Amino acid sequence: MTVVQDLPTPALVVDADAFEHNLAAMAFALPGARCRPHVKAHKTVALAREQAARGHRTFTCATPREMEGMAKAGLGEDLLLANEVVDPDRLRRLAELDARVTIAVDSQATIDAAARAGLDEVVIDVFVGMPRCGCPPDRAGPLAEEAVALLSAPQCPSGRFTVILDPSQLYMQVHESCGHPSELDRVYGTEASYAGTSFLTTDKLDEGFRYGSDLVDIVADATAPGGMGTFGWDDEGVAAASVPIVRNGIFVGYLSSRETAPRIGRQSGGAMRADGWNRIPLIRMTNLNLLPKPGMSLDDIVADTDDGFYLASNRSWSIDDRRLNFQFATEIAYEIKNGKKGRLFKNPTYTGITYEFWRSCDAVGDESSYVMLGTPNCGKGEPGQTGHVGHAVPGARFRDVQVGVGKW
Numbered sequence: 001m002t003v004v005q006d007l008p009t010p011a012l013v014v015d016a017d018a019f020e021h022n023l024a025a026m027a028f029a030l031p032g033a034r035c036r037p038h039v040k041a042h043k044t045v046a047l048a049r050e051q052a053a054r055g056h057r058t059f060t061c062a063t064p065r066e067m068e069g070m071a072k073a074g075l076g077e078d079l080l081l082a083n084e085v086v087d088p089d090r091l092r093r094l095a096e097l098d099a100r101v102t103i104a105v106d107s108q109a110t111i112d113a114a115a116r117a118g119l120d121e122v123v124i125d126v127f128v129g130m131p132r133c134g135c136p137p138d139r140a141g142p143l144a145e146e147a148v149a150l151l152s153a154p155q156c157p158s159g160r161f162t163v164i165l166d167p168s169q170l171y172m173q174v175h176e177s178c179g180h181p182s183e184l185d186r187v188y189g190t191e192a193s194y195a196g197t198s199f200l201t202t203d204k205l206d207e208g209f210r211y212g213s214d215l216v217d218i219v220a221d222a223t224a225p226g227g228m229g230t231f232g233w234d235d236e237g238v239a240a241a242s243v244p245i246v247r248n249g250i251f252v253g254y255l256s257s258r259e260t261a262p263r264i265g266r267q268s269g270g271a272m273r274a275d276g277w278n279r280i281p282l283i284r285m286t287n288l289n290l291l292p293k294p295g296m297s298l299d300d301i302v303a304d305t306d307d308g309f310y311l312a313s314n315r316s317w318s319i320d321d322r323r324l325n326f327q328f329a330t331e332i333a334y335e336i337k338n339g340k341k342g343r344l345f346k347n348p349t350y351t352g353i354t355y356e357f358w359r360s361c362d363a364v365g366d367e368s369s370y371v372m373l374g375t376p377n378c379g380k381g382e383p384g385q386t387g388h389v390g391h392a393v394p395g396a397r398f399r400d401v402q403v404g405v406g407k408w
């Protein structure tokens, strides 16, 4: 007699009667293509084959690995990956499978990542109230239309233009050109070999350096609701706080720690965080937010612009190790003529010097476009640590920006 302990592990014990009952119920209630069984429920190709034998030819997978298993088992007729994948190598592996692969996406950036890997079928994941993923319901239609239009859109022109940055790009501009240079450990060179240093040296704090125009107010706020950089205490036991970084365009403070803050005669702003128990805390961004300004909505800013481009959806970023000279690409640009969004262009890029760029900011949107975004993969330290940091931003307008760099 075989006892359970003799079975090779991992083993799956299935109640055959219950399984048969469930298979029959699914096949009756949701026959064939109307039901796309989720492989994550059993993670077993043998059971998927039983479902296929009852007429289910389409399957949902939770991970690329599940999808690979299904494809290798000859069950790749029509597979949906329900979770977004953005890593290019994993996407390429999916594109190479002997299977029809459809992947869930929720932004222009993830559509682009899938397309670059060679996947040409996506479904747009819509946010329906469970705070996990998905684009807002009113964005789903326009997102699909933009993706199709980008396929035949002309290349974005180059030259010096007025640009309006959508929050989906502005959050990354804040992250790279304000967040990182205001980390006080970088200023003192302790991250020089990997993360880099900072142009915001301490003499600039003393002199009241003009970082941006009067409209630029930036805070590091670990208390902001819903932010990826929100917490109660940092990893040195300092209570979460809101620390001014730029006030009315003037540089006024750093992200700091118990060790670094006394060197500028201050107390820690509570920004020391480690990504796990076996790593030392480093100064990390909390929620580095560009505050909204009452007066103009993002639509008002567009209506107030005679000639320029509206850039949305971050695609790539590059900035030197002192955080001065940057170049960004976005997925999409809309031409603005006489206060209206018009033609759509692909591959927009823009470049600038951090403080010149922020000094050219002449409009910041009000609360109506203020949205909490952020990044779950900010890298720093040796060994490397991954930081979750938030950025609440509205949209904003910048004058005389160099648009169009690189060759296409």
Ligand SMILES: [Zn+2]
Residues within 6 Å of the ligand: 175, 180, 377, 378, 379
């Ligand atoms: Zn970062």
